[in-house]
Amino acid sequence: MADNSTALAAVVLVLASTALGGGLVLLAHGTLTTTSTTTVQGPPATVTNSSAPYVLTLLIATNNAFNSTVGDQPAYFIVGPNGLESSANITIPAHHLIELIVMNFDQGNATLTDSQYANVSGTMGGMISIYSNELVNSTQGPNGIMINGTQQVSSLPPSLISHTFTVPALGLNVPMESESTVVAYFNTGAPGSYLWFCGSECGSGATGLGGAMTTPGWMTGALNVT
Numbered sequence: 001m002a003d004n005s006t007a008l009a010a011v012v013l014v015l016a017s018t019a020l021g022g023g024l025v026l027l028a029h030g031t032l033t034t035t036s037t038t039t040v041q042g043p044p045a046t047v048t049n050s051s052a053p054y055v056l057t058l059l060i061a062t063n064n065a066f067n068s069t070v071g072d073q074p075a076y077f078i079v080g081p082n083g084l085e086s087s088a089n090i091t092i093p094a095h096h097l098i099e100l101i102v103m104n105f106d107q108g109n110a111t112l113t114d115s116q117y118a119n120v121s122g123t124m125g126g127m128i129s130i131y132s133n134e135l136v137n138s139t140q141g142p143n144g145i146m147i148n149g150t151q152q153v154s155s156l157p158p159s160l161i162s163h164t165f166t167v168p169a170l171g172l173n174v175p176m177e178s179e180s181t182v183v184a185y186f187n188t189g190a191p192g193s194y195l196w197f198c199g200s201e202c203g204s205g206a207t208g209l210g211g212a213m214t215t216p217g218w219m220t221g222a223l224n225v226t
Protein backbone atom coordinates (compact mmCIF):
# COMPACT_ATOMS: atom_id res chain seq x y z
CA MET A 1 0.00 0.00 0.00
CA ALA A 2 2.73 2.37 0.88
CA ASP A 3 4.39 1.80 -2.48
CA ASN A 4 1.15 2.40 -4.40
CA SER A 5 0.40 5.63 -2.62
CA THR A 6 3.94 6.81 -3.22
CA ALA A 7 3.60 6.05 -6.91
CA LEU A 8 0.25 7.81 -7.10
CA ALA A 9 1.69 10.85 -5.39
CA ALA A 10 4.57 10.86 -7.85
CA VAL A 11 2.22 10.66 -10.82
CA VAL A 12 0.12 13.50 -9.44
CA LEU A 13 3.29 15.52 -8.96
CA VAL A 14 4.36 14.89 -12.57
CA LEU A 15 0.92 15.84 -13.89
CA ALA A 16 0.90 18.98 -11.77
CA SER A 17 4.33 19.92 -13.06
CA THR A 18 3.20 19.30 -16.62
CA ALA A 19 0.20 21.55 -16.10
CA LEU A 20 2.51 24.33 -15.04
CA GLY A 21 3.87 24.36 -18.55
CA GLY A 22 7.47 23.43 -18.05
CA GLY A 23 8.71 26.79 -16.96
CA LEU A 24 12.40 27.57 -16.82
CA VAL A 25 14.31 29.53 -14.27
CA LEU A 26 17.60 31.08 -15.30
CA LEU A 27 19.44 31.92 -12.14
CA ALA A 28 21.48 35.11 -11.93
CA HIS A 29 24.76 33.25 -11.60
CA GLY A 30 24.24 31.55 -14.91
CA THR A 31 23.34 28.02 -13.89
CA LEU A 32 20.13 26.38 -14.92
CA THR A 33 17.46 24.86 -12.80
CA THR A 34 14.34 23.08 -13.91
CA THR A 35 10.80 23.43 -12.67
CA SER A 36 9.32 20.65 -14.69
CA THR A 37 9.54 16.98 -15.49
CA THR A 38 7.94 17.22 -18.91
CA THR A 39 9.61 16.01 -22.05
CA VAL A 40 9.76 17.98 -25.28
CA GLN A 41 6.44 18.71 -26.88
CA GLY A 42 6.12 17.21 -30.32
CA PRO A 43 3.76 18.37 -33.02
CA PRO A 44 0.03 18.34 -32.24
CA ALA A 45 -1.63 14.93 -32.10
CA THR A 46 -3.78 15.84 -35.11
CA VAL A 47 -0.72 15.91 -37.39
CA THR A 48 -0.84 13.03 -39.85
CA ASN A 49 2.07 11.05 -41.16
CA SER A 50 2.17 13.02 -44.38
CA SER A 51 2.81 16.18 -42.44
CA ALA A 52 4.96 14.63 -39.73
CA PRO A 53 8.11 16.64 -39.06
CA TYR A 54 11.20 16.01 -41.13
CA VAL A 55 13.85 15.00 -38.62
CA LEU A 56 17.29 16.54 -39.11
CA THR A 57 19.82 15.10 -36.70
CA LEU A 58 23.19 16.78 -36.32
CA LEU A 59 26.14 15.88 -34.12
CA ILE A 60 29.01 18.05 -32.91
CA ALA A 61 32.31 16.29 -32.21
CA THR A 62 35.64 17.83 -31.26
CA ASN A 63 38.42 15.33 -31.98
CA ASN A 64 38.56 15.91 -35.72
CA ALA A 65 42.03 16.40 -37.20
CA PHE A 66 41.88 19.53 -39.36
CA ASN A 67 45.54 19.59 -40.46
CA SER A 68 49.02 19.35 -38.96
CA THR A 69 49.27 23.02 -38.02
CA VAL A 70 45.74 23.65 -36.76
CA GLY A 71 45.27 20.29 -35.04
CA ASP A 72 41.86 19.19 -33.84
CA GLN A 73 38.78 21.24 -34.60
CA PRO A 74 35.11 20.89 -33.76
CA ALA A 75 32.69 20.03 -36.54
CA TYR A 76 29.01 19.52 -37.19
CA PHE A 77 28.02 16.25 -38.85
CA ILE A 78 24.73 15.03 -40.27
CA VAL A 79 23.61 11.78 -38.67
CA GLY A 80 22.30 10.03 -41.76
CA PRO A 81 20.84 6.61 -42.47
CA ASN A 82 24.28 5.31 -43.43
CA GLY A 83 26.27 7.01 -40.72
CA LEU A 84 27.89 10.41 -40.38
CA GLU A 85 27.83 12.73 -43.37
CA SER A 86 29.45 16.08 -44.09
CA SER A 87 27.53 19.12 -42.94
CA ALA A 88 28.87 21.15 -45.90
CA ASN A 89 25.47 20.65 -47.52
CA ILE A 90 22.44 20.04 -45.35
CA THR A 91 19.21 19.42 -47.26
CA ILE A 92 15.72 19.77 -45.77
CA PRO A 93 12.27 20.00 -47.40
CA ALA A 94 10.61 23.33 -48.21
CA HIS A 95 7.29 24.33 -46.64
CA HIS A 96 7.70 21.69 -43.98
CA LEU A 97 7.94 21.33 -40.23
CA ILE A 98 11.49 20.41 -39.27
CA GLU A 99 12.48 18.68 -36.04
CA LEU A 100 16.10 19.66 -35.47
CA ILE A 101 18.07 17.45 -33.09
CA VAL A 102 21.65 18.45 -32.29
CA MET A 103 23.84 16.26 -30.08
CA ASN A 104 26.82 18.19 -28.76
CA PHE A 105 29.78 16.22 -27.42
CA ASP A 106 31.84 19.37 -26.85
CA GLN A 107 32.70 19.83 -23.18
CA GLY A 108 33.82 23.43 -23.43
CA ASN A 109 32.47 26.83 -24.29
CA ALA A 110 33.64 29.59 -26.63
CA THR A 111 33.11 33.33 -26.83
CA LEU A 112 30.17 34.35 -29.00
CA THR A 113 30.95 36.46 -32.05
CA ASP A 114 27.82 38.48 -31.20
CA SER A 115 25.85 38.43 -27.96
CA GLN A 116 22.60 37.97 -29.90
CA TYR A 117 23.59 34.36 -30.54
CA ALA A 118 22.78 33.52 -26.93
CA ASN A 119 19.12 34.00 -27.81
CA VAL A 120 16.98 31.38 -29.48
CA SER A 121 15.20 32.59 -32.60
CA GLY A 122 13.25 31.17 -35.50
CA THR A 123 11.94 28.11 -33.65
CA MET A 124 8.38 27.26 -32.63
CA GLY A 125 7.56 29.45 -29.65
CA GLY A 126 11.07 30.86 -29.76
CA MET A 127 12.15 27.91 -27.63
CA ILE A 128 14.51 24.96 -27.67
CA SER A 129 14.51 21.90 -25.43
CA ILE A 130 17.78 20.94 -23.78
CA TYR A 131 18.75 17.52 -22.51
CA SER A 132 21.93 17.14 -20.49
CA ASN A 133 23.15 14.71 -17.91
CA GLU A 134 22.49 17.19 -15.13
CA LEU A 135 18.98 17.92 -16.32
CA VAL A 136 17.92 14.32 -16.78
CA ASN A 137 19.12 12.71 -13.53
CA SER A 138 16.31 10.20 -13.68
CA THR A 139 15.45 7.80 -10.89
CA GLN A 140 14.05 4.31 -10.55
CA GLY A 141 10.52 4.48 -9.14
CA PRO A 142 8.15 1.71 -8.05
CA ASN A 143 6.70 1.47 -11.57
CA GLY A 144 9.90 1.86 -13.56
CA ILE A 145 12.31 4.62 -14.43
CA MET A 146 11.01 8.09 -13.70
CA ILE A 147 12.33 10.43 -16.36
CA ASN A 148 13.05 13.97 -15.33
CA GLY A 149 13.74 15.04 -18.89
CA THR A 150 14.48 18.46 -20.13
CA GLN A 151 14.21 22.20 -19.98
CA GLN A 152 12.71 24.56 -22.50
CA VAL A 153 14.64 27.77 -22.84
CA SER A 154 14.56 30.89 -24.99
CA SER A 155 18.20 31.77 -24.32
CA LEU A 156 21.30 30.46 -22.62
CA PRO A 157 23.96 32.13 -20.50
CA PRO A 158 26.90 32.73 -22.89
CA SER A 159 29.20 30.93 -20.48
CA LEU A 160 27.37 27.66 -21.20
CA ILE A 161 27.41 27.90 -24.99
CA SER A 162 29.82 25.78 -27.06
CA HIS A 163 28.43 26.44 -30.53
CA THR A 164 25.37 27.71 -32.32
CA PHE A 165 23.50 26.57 -35.40
CA THR A 166 22.69 29.85 -37.08
CA VAL A 167 20.90 30.54 -40.37
CA PRO A 168 20.38 34.32 -40.65
CA ALA A 169 18.26 34.07 -43.82
CA LEU A 170 15.73 31.99 -41.89
CA GLY A 171 16.06 33.98 -38.68
CA LEU A 172 17.16 30.73 -37.07
CA ASN A 173 19.54 30.63 -34.13
CA VAL A 174 19.96 27.63 -31.88
CA PRO A 175 22.61 27.91 -29.14
CA MET A 176 24.18 24.64 -27.99
CA GLU A 177 24.99 24.01 -24.36
CA SER A 178 28.12 21.91 -23.78
CA GLU A 179 27.63 18.14 -23.52
CA SER A 180 23.94 18.41 -24.29
CA THR A 181 21.34 17.51 -26.86
CA VAL A 182 19.00 20.17 -28.17
CA VAL A 183 15.66 19.67 -29.91
CA ALA A 184 13.93 22.49 -31.78
CA TYR A 185 11.08 22.74 -34.26
CA PHE A 186 10.91 25.23 -37.10
CA ASN A 187 9.02 25.65 -40.34
CA THR A 188 10.67 26.07 -43.70
CA GLY A 189 9.33 28.30 -46.42
CA ALA A 190 10.21 28.56 -50.08
CA PRO A 191 13.15 26.67 -51.57
CA GLY A 192 16.56 28.27 -51.41
CA SER A 193 20.15 27.74 -50.38
CA TYR A 194 21.19 29.54 -47.24
CA LEU A 195 24.40 29.97 -45.28
CA TRP A 196 24.58 28.27 -41.91
CA PHE A 197 27.37 28.91 -39.46
CA CYS A 198 28.39 28.74 -35.83
CA GLY A 199 28.28 31.99 -33.87
CA SER A 200 30.99 31.16 -31.36
CA GLU A 201 34.74 31.62 -31.78
CA CYS A 202 35.42 27.90 -31.75
CA GLY A 203 37.92 27.77 -34.61
CA SER A 204 41.67 28.19 -34.81
CA GLY A 205 44.01 31.16 -34.50
CA ALA A 206 44.15 34.08 -32.09
CA THR A 207 40.58 35.09 -32.84
CA GLY A 208 39.17 31.58 -32.94
CA LEU A 209 37.71 32.42 -36.33
CA GLY A 210 40.02 30.31 -38.51
CA GLY A 211 40.02 26.62 -39.33
CA ALA A 212 36.62 25.13 -38.64
CA MET A 213 34.90 28.50 -38.61
CA THR A 214 35.64 29.23 -42.27
CA THR A 215 35.53 25.72 -43.71
CA PRO A 216 32.36 24.15 -45.11
CA GLY A 217 31.52 20.89 -43.37
CA TRP A 218 33.04 22.03 -40.09
CA MET A 219 31.37 25.09 -38.56
CA THR A 220 29.70 26.44 -41.68
CA GLY A 221 28.02 25.26 -44.83
CA ALA A 222 24.91 25.47 -46.94
CA LEU A 223 21.40 24.72 -45.73
CA ASN A 224 19.53 23.71 -48.86
CA VAL A 225 15.76 23.98 -48.64
CA THR A 226 14.37 22.00 -51.56
Ligand SMILES: [Cu+2]
Nearest residue numbers: 163198202219
Ligand atom coordinates in the same frame (compact mmCIF):
# COMPACT_ATOMS: atom_id res chain seq x y z
CU1 LIG B 1 31.32 26.35 -33.22
